[in-house]
Amino acid sequence: MTTLPASTQLAGWRHIYSGKVRDLYTPADGSAAHLLVVASNRVSAFDHVLEPPIPGKGALLTALSNWWFSRIDLANHLVADAAEAPAVPDEVADRAMLTRKLEMHPIECVVRGALTGSGFAEYQRTGAVCGIELPEGLSDGDLLDEPIYTPAYKAPLGEHDENITFERSVELVGAEVASALRDASLQIFTAARELAAARGVVLADTKFEFGRDPGTGELVLADEVLTSDSSRYWDASVYHDTTLPRKDRLASFDKQIVRNWLSEHWDGAGEPPVLPEAIVAQTYERYRELYVRLTGGEPPYSPVAV
Template sequence: MSAFAPAHLDLPGWRHVYSGKVRDLYEPEDGQGETVLVVASDRISAYDHVLATEIPDKGRVLTQLSLWWFERLSGVPHHVIAADAAGGVPTAVEGRAMICRKLAMYPIECIARGYLTGSGLLEYRDSRTVCSLPLPEGLVDGSRLEPALFTPSAKAEVGEHDENIAYSAVVEAVGSDVAARLRDLTLQIYTTAEDIARQRGIILADTKVEFGLDPATGRITLGDEVLTPDSSRFWDAALYAPGQAQPSFDKQYVRDWLTSDASGWDRSSEPPALPDDVVERTRARYVEAYERLTGRMFA
């Protein structure tokens, strides 16, 4: 677990209540209302550590890309109320923050996999299953899964690994009706986003989303971020080649440098500071994902 304790901002009218790997949460100082201010920082995590080096503009990319996707996921209720100063977002964090409805979050990481890679590939190599779902022989790193799979995991504390679980464990945790709704919404989001991304020359290999119950409406509602490089694997369709690791629009440069001889990191201590070139290349990768998906220039 990382020992790094992220700093939070002093925002008039808001009280800091929680910091995760990337996001800081604030509640109204007067304690009134059912809203929360979600601020995306420039922090980056790797190998269960929050690094001391930040990636400039990362929080803005994550927030603006999430907002872009929320607009395109018609039929899926989401938690965003406002995302600019006119709507009440403090000017100090405008562009990287959203005012959202408070949700009673479900203790499930809802993951859709359209391609075999990551922890799913490791499980497949061991047992020919992913989250206890049987798969055929002969699949390789990057094989497409049709239809896409719902492969949930149990939420872990900051700095710990999420644990892949079977669908039956989701039913046990939240009940059969809610479990089915979480599965169906997750696959609906993946299917919609996969088609949009493919039209832009990007493959959405998998994605993680989170849901909660909105007490005001009684509806299962999409929360947190959605379809960003931190929560999804995006691959360049022009470079896609099954049977090998695919270049991703995420923190690949950070992971590669930390595990290289150049970093000198032995994993038994806190990771070292990132060199400038790794920071710059990582920032460029996040910005490229935003620009290619949205068709907008990142400002």
């Protein structure tokens, strides 16, 4: 097992998993009711974690998730009363979510309000996305008349998620759960898209994850929600300016700056190069701009790079 850096050790908590950008913990006393989900400042692209991290990114995305959770009319995984859980350590307080432990559904609930990314690539090949037939002649970035639900199977660690049809999701989790996941995802997306539009932002697509409360059987919204890392947002004024090149119109509020720089300066062989300070700063600013546009306030900032 790889030795974890000291920065992943937290008083009162036992580290159980690190993904590309997040770390998970359970209470060190062995109780199983809670999880601590810590968003790091790490940034990944093309299946590599890059150096250096983006200072403040974890705190910003956590704050944005919390902002959305407070506006979504559905049970979520956040723990309201933390009296029975270990204290959240100060060093990660601004980028940690104390959550209840759930039985997670193996479905990534993707909703698309626009045709772009992997969905557009599939449409070009087949005329459909995850089995949903779409009109002919659509272009990259076109908004859809109605959002579509295009689930994915969450593959085992180390493998890539697989786009699936709704019918396949029924086979995986049963008709009742599959329908509940679809309906909740479309409901949340529709409301979020309207709120974003009122703030001059296009919500193009997003992904949700849900779990089951083992005690009540309740469907619970989990993970991050409607952040720059889980969603694609466009500046509405730029998107609707048809005099601009399409790549400029579809510039998203996320780490695309990093992907673009890597594509220009790395051939994919060996370890990726270190990101220049200017790229780090521009990436954080892109994340920050979305937060300000949506919430109307300034995000928290954590100078700790993890």
